[in-house]
Amino acid sequence: MTQNHKSMLALISRWLFTTNHKDIGTLYLILSGIMFFIGGIMAMMIRIQLYRPGITFIDPNFYNQLVTLHGLIMIFGAIMPAFVGLANWMIPLMIGAPDMALPRLNNWSFWILPFAFLILLSTLFLPGAAPNFGWTMYTPLSTTYGPPSTDFLIAAIHLLGISSIIGAINIIATIINLRTPSMTYMKMPLFVWSWFITAFLLIIAMPVLAGVVTMMLFDRHFGTSFFNAAGGGDPVLYQHLFWFFGHPEVYIMILPGFGIISEIIPTFSRKKIFGYTFMVLAIASIAFLSFIVWAHHMFTTGMALSAQIIFMYTTMLIAVPTGVKVFNWVATLFRGAITFETPMLFAIAFVILFSIGGFSGLMLAVVPADYQYQDTYFVVAHFHYVLVTGALFSIMAAIYYWLPKWTGHYYNETLGQLHFWITVVAVNVTFFPMHFLGLAGMPRRIADYPLQYTDFNQIISIGAFVLGLAQIIFLYNIIRTIFYGKKATSRVWEGAQGLEWSIASPAPYHTFQT
Amino acid sequence: MKKFKKPPPYYLPAPSRWPISGAVGLFLLLLGIMNIIHGNWYGHYFFMGGALLLCFVMFGWFSAVINESLLGLHSHKMTMTYRLGMLWFIVSEVAFFGIFFGALFYTRLFAVPTLGGLMGSAETHAILWPTFKAAWPLLKNPNPQLFMGPKAVMPALGLPAVNTVILMTSAVFITIAHWHLQKKQARQTHFFLFLTILFGILFLGCQGYEYHEAYTKMHLTLESGIYGTTFFMLTGFHAAHVTVGALMLLVILIRSLKGHFLPEHHFAFSAVSWYWHFVDVVWLFLFIFVYWL
Structure with missing residues (x-):
């Protein structure tokens, strides 16, 4: 074996066998980036199809598969692994831990994921093609009428679930057990707090999803009748169980984002966060409420009036802790010495645009109004505002914010600002008109539409393409930072507070000792 | 067996082959189950391969952890994590x-x-x-x-x-x-x-x-x-x-x-x-x- 081969082998085994939280965090982030671009390409194909009415680009069944896989990949492949990657990188640094509590399990929970997505993407090439019933996998579309590849989707979901549960256990054990002695709970950075609570949500929610898809598998192949009324079951039961997972899942995808924004805004306002205790309590109460609001996803499926009213009120209650958070972010900005570096720009855009998504969520919570909005583009607009300008913006902010700590180089600020401004304009051009389309009655998840919706759909498609292309600037900027970039100081940002800024940039391979 | 007098404050394991093998095992196991359901002849091979690999991984991984415990590497803090x-x-x-x-x-x-x-x-x-x-x-x-x-x-x-x-x-x-x-x-x-x-x-x-x-x-x-x-x-x-x-x-x-x-x-x-x-x-x-x- 030549020297070259040996070093190649060493490089591969380093990443395959690693037990280092920084390596594993990097792996998570790389996977998330790959899945983000795959999911993005699917979104672009959807937007080409919708540029004009009529079946112009792809056939409707393939369109349905793209909608399904775009959702699953962006949720489980892009957003969640990115947050777990950030948790892996930052939690040990922020609480002064030597590593994650269970380093080998950490490696396992990462390496399960590529296999899960291998299975998920392979469904595109299986006979009968990929799952085509939307990421929510409603029965009987997924049981009686589901394509054969549904079973492979179930296998992929089981893998994702196992990975998430192990990851969550690891994070909880790390935070409870490995804080440096002076780091009491109420001194923990808010990013750590947000992940602490998210991990509990994962531990409760992911087994629920595993159980539901198991029932689906048994209904499909072993003659059970959980979701079949002919045997005394009920397809609506599926929706209840799925959304009992699904709504906490929504908060799993936003709470770590809240934590990130609560780190970035104080840094660039050069002030302490306003109302720390209330920020913690707000995250905890949002997490609690997430378990008692699930039926607002299914107001139109048929439910007792009293149940609808209860779920409407519990849903609206969530606006209170969320309002506390937005208020505190704004109060932190108030009279701060603010500078507008790229992470801060994304953070401010997050606060404004996430609030828009929150408000449309409130509109959807009103039962009689929801009868109108249900299954229209209004819903699509709502969840893209909370997931793209919410979760995704917080991830981008976090990457710009901590990239100098990871790589030891500053990113190119001009490119960062360019990326931000194109993205923030394009995101609104893409998703804001969806509100109008939804109110005008355009249904979601359908490959074609009547003529009168054409103008807005063309605007949306153009916005989506600009949005997609702008991410190439992001990718280029990151790669450039890894190899070139100005040398970063250990504090990186003038106003940065916290343990992670007390160590060198790039962070040494092993940091704290217990 | 050599015993450490005082365990390290928190034992950090060296890079390990078990997790990635476990991921492959799990992958083969689930792929096998689904292919058996679909009546594909290779399903049983995937399933058996995955199951054997997982058993091997569990045996090896647990043995490694038990050995660490017997060597006295598990401090009180480590036990708390478990x-x-x-x-x-x-x-x-x-x-x-x-x-x-x-x-x-x-x-x-x-x-x-x-x-x-x-x-x-x-x-x-x-x-x-x-x-x-x-x-x-x-x-x-x-x-x-x-x-x-x-x-x-x-x-x-x-x-x-x-x-x-x-x-x-x-x-x-x-x-x-x-x-x-x-x-x-x-x-x-x-x-x-x-x-x-x-x-x-x-x-x-x-x-x-x-x-x-x-x-x-x-x-x-x-x-x-x-x-x-x-x-x-x-x-x-x-x-x-x-x-x-x-x-x-x-x-x-x-x-x-x-x-x-x-x-x-x-x-x-x-x-x-x-x-x-x-x-x-x-x-x-x-x-x-x-x-x-």
């Missing part, structure tokens, strides 16, 4: 069973009464199956051609009651074994551990007999409508957990015979005993809500 890990793993298992109980309660309280026209709009009942009568346990399904109902209901008093006593007794045995372990009485520990396993296997035997009766005499099967569905899924997943628990107990017995456990250092023993109590508690709920009420 305890937290097991605790929250059990919580996730509670959520898993919770959702199956949720399905049972929803079916009994909403789905079956609605189909029988007892609640909600009467149209569901009138349009779908007007002759259907809501009842629980459900012997006659809405569509008996598609889902033929069972001939009889599994009685609670009888074998299930006996099984309850067996499993509860085994829970008492493991607690007694734990007491003896803390008093350094090895022989009694082994004896009661052995009894725990014996009663666990006895429980599984009774459960197997009950399933056999259900399938052959009562026509109570997975396919006999929602009663059979909930009955077999809930008790089946429980039985699977008891099987895993019994295997874990067996490992603990072997390790105890090798003298691995000290009164102040026996995380694995505690973990298995928590798990065993967890399956006990699940059984109590099963007995009440699946068999009895």
Whole structure:
């Protein structure tokens, strides 16, 4: 074996066998980036199809598969692994831990994921093609009428679930057990707090999803009748169980984002966060409420009036802790010495645009109004505002914010600002008109539409393409930072507070000792 | 065996081959199961390969951790991590069973009464199956051609009651074994551990007999409508957990015979005993809500 081969082998085994939280965090982030671009390409194909009415680009069944896989990949492949990657990188640094509590399990929970997505993407090439019933996998579309590849989707979901549960256990054990002695709970950075609570949500929610898809598998192949009324079951039961997972899942995808924004805004306002205790309590109460609001996803499926009213009120209650958070972010900005570096720009855009998504969520919570909005583009607009300008913006902010700590180089600020401004304009051009389309009655998840919706759909498609292309600037900027970039100081940002800024940039391979 | 005088504050393992092998094993196992369901000839090979690889990984990985423990590398802090890990793993298992109980309660309280026209709009009942009568346990399904109902209901008093006593007794045995372990009485520990396993296997035997009766005499099967569905899924997943628990107990017995456990250092023993109590508690709920009420 030549020297070259040996070093190649060493490089591969380093990443395959690693037990280092920084390596594993990097792996998570790389996977998330790959899945983000795959999911993005699917979104672009959807937007080409919708540029004009009529079946112009792809056939409707393939369109349905793209909608399904775009959702699953962006949720489980892009957003969640990115947050777990950030948790892996930052939690040990922020609480002064030597590593994650269970380093080998950490490696396992990462390496399960590529296999899960291998299975998920392979469904595109299986006979009968990929799952085509939307990421929510409603029965009987997924049981009686589901394509054969549904079973492979179930296998992929089981893998994702196992990975998430192990990851969550690891994070909880790390935070409870490995804080440096002076780091009491109420001194923990808010990013750590947000992940602490998210991990509990994962531990409760992911087994629920595993159980539901198991029932689906048994209904499909072993003659059970959980979701079949002919045997005394009920397809609506599926929706209840799925959304009992699904709504906490929504908060799993936003709470770590809240934590990130609560780190970035104080840094660039050069002030302490306003109302720390209330920020913690707000995250905890949002997490609690997430378990008692699930039926607002299914107001139109048929439910007792009293149940609808209860779920409407519990849903609206969530606006209170969320309002506390937005208020505190704004109060932190108030009279701060603010500078507008790229992470801060994304953070401010997050606060404004996430609030828009929150408000449309409130509109959807009103039962009689929801009868109108249900299954229209209004819903699509709502969840893209909370997931793209919410979760995704917080991830981008976090990457710009901590990239100098990871790589030891500053990113190119001009490119960062360019990326931000194109993205923030394009995101609104893409998703804001969806509100109008939804109110005008355009249904979601359908490959074609009547003529009168054409103008807005063309605007949306153009916005989506600009949005997609702008991410190439992001990718280029990151790669450039890894190899070139100005040398970063250990504090990186003038106003940065916290343990992670007390160590060198790039962070040494092993940091704290217990 | 060389023992460290004082454990490191927190032991960080070197890079390991076990996790990635475990990921491959899990991948092959699930891929195998799905291909078997689809009737593809290579499904069995994937499944067997995955299962063997996973067994190998579990054996190797656990051996590595046990060796670290015997070398004295596990500080108090390390043990705390393992305890937290097991605790929250059990919580996730509670959520898993919770959702199956949720399905049972929803079916009994909403789905079956609605189909029988007892609640909600009467149209569901009138349009779908007007002759259907809501009842629980459900012997006659809405569509008996598609889902033929069972001939009889599994009685609670009888074998299930006996099984309850067996499993509860085994829970008492493991607690007694734990007491003896803390008093350094090895022989009694082994004896009661052995009894725990014996009663666990006895429980599984009774459960197997009950399933056999259900399938052959009562026509109570997975396919006999929602009663059979909930009955077999809930008790089946429980039985699977008891099987895993019994295997874990067996490992603990072997390790105890090798003298691995000290009164102040026996995380694995505690973990298995928590798990065993967890399956006990699940059984109590099963007995009440699946068999009895």
